[in-house]
Amino acid sequence: MNATTLPTTSRVRRTRATQEPAWVRWALIGLALAFLTLFLFVPLILVFYEALKKGVDVYFAAIIEPDALSAIRLTLTVAAIAVPLNLVFGVAAAWAIAKFEFRGKNLLITLIDLPFSVSPVVSGLIYVLIFGLQGWLGPWLAEHDIKVIFAVTGIVLATVFVTVPFIARELIPLMQAQGTEEEEAAVALGANGWQTFSRVTLPNIKWGLLYGTILCNARAMGEFGAVSVVSGHIRGSTNTLPLHVEILYNEYNFAAAFAVASLLALLALVTLALKTMVESRITQPKENANEHRSA
Amino acid sequence: MSTFKQHSILPGFNLALGFTLLYLSLIVLIPLSAAFIRTTELTWQEFWFTVTTPRVLASYRLTFGAAFAAALVNAVFGLLVAWVLVRYRFPGKKLIDALVDLPFALPTAVAGIALTALYAGNGWIGQYLEPLGIKVAFTPIGVFVALTFIGLPFVVRTVQPVLEDIESELEEAAAMLGANRLQTFSRIIFPTIFPALMTGFALAFARAIGEYGSVIFIAGNMPMVSEITPLLIITKLEQYDYAGATALAVVMLVISFILLLVINLLQWWGRRRSALA
Numbered sequence: 042m043n044a045t046t047l048p049t050t051s052r053v054r055r056t057r058a059t060q061e062p063a064w065v066r067w068a069l070i071g072l073a074l075a076f077l078t079l080f081l082f083v084p085l086i087l088v089f090y091e092a093l094k095k096g097v098d099v100y101f102a103a104i105i106e107p108d109a110l111s112a113i114r115l116t117l118t119v120a121a122i123a124v125p126l127n128l129v130f131g132v133a134a135a136w137a138i139a140k141f142e143f144r145g146k147n148l149l150i151t152l153i154d155l156p157f158s159v160s161p162v163v164s165g166l167i168y169v170l171i172f173g174l175q176g177w178l179g180p181w182l183a184e185h186d187i188k189v190i191f192a193v194t195g196i197v198l199a200t201v202f203v204t205v206p207f208i209a210r211e212l213i214p215l216m217q218a219q220g221t222e223e224e225e226a227a228v229a230l231g232a233n234g235w236q237t238f239s240r241v242t243l244p245n246i247k248w249g250l251l252y253g254t255i256l257c258n259a260r261a262m263g264e265f266g267a268v269s270v271v272s273g274h275i276r277g278s279t280n281t282l283p284l285h286v287e288i289l290y291n292e293y294n295f296a297a298a299f300a301v302a303s304l305l306a307l308l309a310l311v312t313l314a315l316k317t318m319v320e321s322r323i324t325q326p327k328e329n330a331n332e333h334r335s336a
Numbered sequence: 337m338s339t340f341k342q343h344s345i346l347p348g349f350n351l352a353l354g355f356t357l358l359y360l361s362l363i364v365l366i367p368l369s370a371a372f373i374r375t376t377e378l379t380w381q382e383f384w385f386t387v388t389t390p391r392v393l394a395s396y397r398l399t400f401g402a403a404f405a406a407a408l409v410n411a412v413f414g415l416l417v418a419w420v421l422v423r424y425r426f427p428g429k430k431l432i433d434a435l436v437d438l439p440f441a442l443p444t445a446v447a448g449i450a451l452t453a454l455y456a457g458n459g460w461i462g463q464y465l466e467p468l469g470i471k472v473a474f475t476p477i478g479v480f481v482a483l484t485f486i487g488l489p490f491v492v493r494t495v496q497p498v499l500e501d502i503e504s505e506l507e508e509a510a511a512m513l514g515a516n517r518l519q520t521f522s523r524i525i526f527p528t529i530f531p532a533l534m535t536g537f538a539l540a541f542a543r544a545i546g547e548y549g550s551v552i553f554i555a556g557n558m559p560m561v562s563e564i565t566p567l568l569i570i571t572k573l574e575q576y577d578y579a580g581a582t583a584l585a586v587v588m589l590v591i592s593f594i595l596l597l598v599i600n601l602l603q604w605w606g607r608r609r610s611a612l613a
Contacts, residue, residue, distance in 0.1 A: 161444075
């Protein structure tokens with residue numbers, strides 16, 4: 042430990058016993074960067090290169106075209122419904138799981154994580170099995186002229202399904218680490234449930250909540266497989282941004298496909314930037330958590 | 337209530353748990369059970385025949401083979417990236433650390449068309465591989481490339497925190513006792529991070545099996561050759577073969593649940609290891 046604080050001007054060459062030789066270090070760094078460049082950075086750069094290859098005019102024409110605009114509108118609408126729903130769910134689930142002790146808690150946590158392990162295609166299919174024409178509710182819905190599959194409702198449902206775990210799984214460990222003492226003090230001093238939550242719990246979890254919301258939103262706007270099954274790909278009506286990319290690409294309209302794709306890539310970059318900013322704000326009071334457990 | 341829940345003076349338990357269970361049932365549990373209940377419309381022979389036709393078997397081989405190879409590559413390079421990010425200092429490290437999560441944030445369709453354009457015969461990388469006789473786009477290798485991309489963050493993000501928590505005293509002791517760096521790594525560090533590495537591998541594998549968006553563009557989707565199982569489900573749906581699609585979905589769901597169980601066991605193993613250490 043002391044070795045690191047020695048003046049670096051000392052003429053004696055030191056090799057630290059717990060550090061690899063410099064050439065090994067640089068070889069490993071080089072190899073890791075080569076892998077990341079090949080698999081991450083080059084594909085990312087290519088999206089913007091292909092989008093702008095035919096000029097800025099073509100780029101903006103592809104984005105302000107009516108079908109693209111309606112896809113942007115639909116994607117924003119779907120996220121604006123799905124994310125708040127999962128936000129309320131995430132807070133409720135985390136409150137029950139983190140602030141109380143009850144049986145079957147671990148099973149409940151596993152169930153919340155379940156959508157992460159289901160293939161997106163299967164996530165879409167299960168809604169077709171319920172709401173589709175041959176589905177359980179299909180005949181009744183057809184009778185009452187309600188469309189779920191091949192309509193916005195189906196897209197929202199599939200998106201909610203694939204994004205269920207994001208906010209809950211962010212809040213549960215955070216709120217478990219924070220314990221219940223502050224809330225108990227608030228209740229003992231006469232605060233009601235809502236006051237306890239909004240004045241004590243919410244300020245403690247706001248960064249974790251924001252973090253989960255950012256990730257949830259990115260997935261909600263970018264989901265492809267599940268939405269693809271329930272959407273029906275009707276241009277200008279049930280076409281989200283990722284589906285619009287697919288349609289343009291399959292029509293060999295590569296410049297437009299990459300132009301729309303670049304919007305989604307920008308969304309991903311903004312997501313990563315916000316995520317990194319918020320990450321540094323989330324401080325988990327680990328020592329407190331240990332005190333609670335031993336108490 | 338006395339045995340189900342411990343007493344607490346905090347309010348809102350019934351409301352919060354009730355809402356959680358209602359929401360989970362409506363959004364997740366009832367729809368998922370629909371897949372299992374609908375397959376009972378088939379007899380066991382019909383079900384077995386549907387999920388073992390030669391075309392379906394070929395899709396399993398490709399899906400699991402490519403997912404396994406991709407997860408293996410990610411285990412090796414994910415460990416390397418995690419090691420470099422935790423242990424070494426180099427310019428641009430923070431930026432690279434943040435960008436590792438790109439495959440989580442980038443919509444799969446965007447990844448799919450970007451990788452296809454990159455590895456096509458006239459693409460930035462494809463043009464150098466084509467003369468060597470290596471075709472990536474529209475072949476099973478393309479599936480492997482896409483699955484490697486989407487699984488990349490898992491191993492890095494599971495190994496990184498464990499690597500950060502390793503006490504330097506252990507390594508110093510090993511060095512004092514005469515171990516060289518390679519011995520210290522293989523006997524001290526590697527056993528410590530192994531549960532996390534396996535968890536990351538399993539997570540990447542599980543994600544790769546179900547992946548659809550990034551694969552369909554680059555795969556070429558030829559039956560028997562480069563057709564993944566999730567795509568077969570879509571194909572059956574488009575032919576209005578609901579029973580066939582559901583049967584395949586149930587096979588995939590069962591495999592996902594088994595993997596979820598394995599991942600939970602691995603995480604439990606990792607926690608027990610770190611608790612003992």
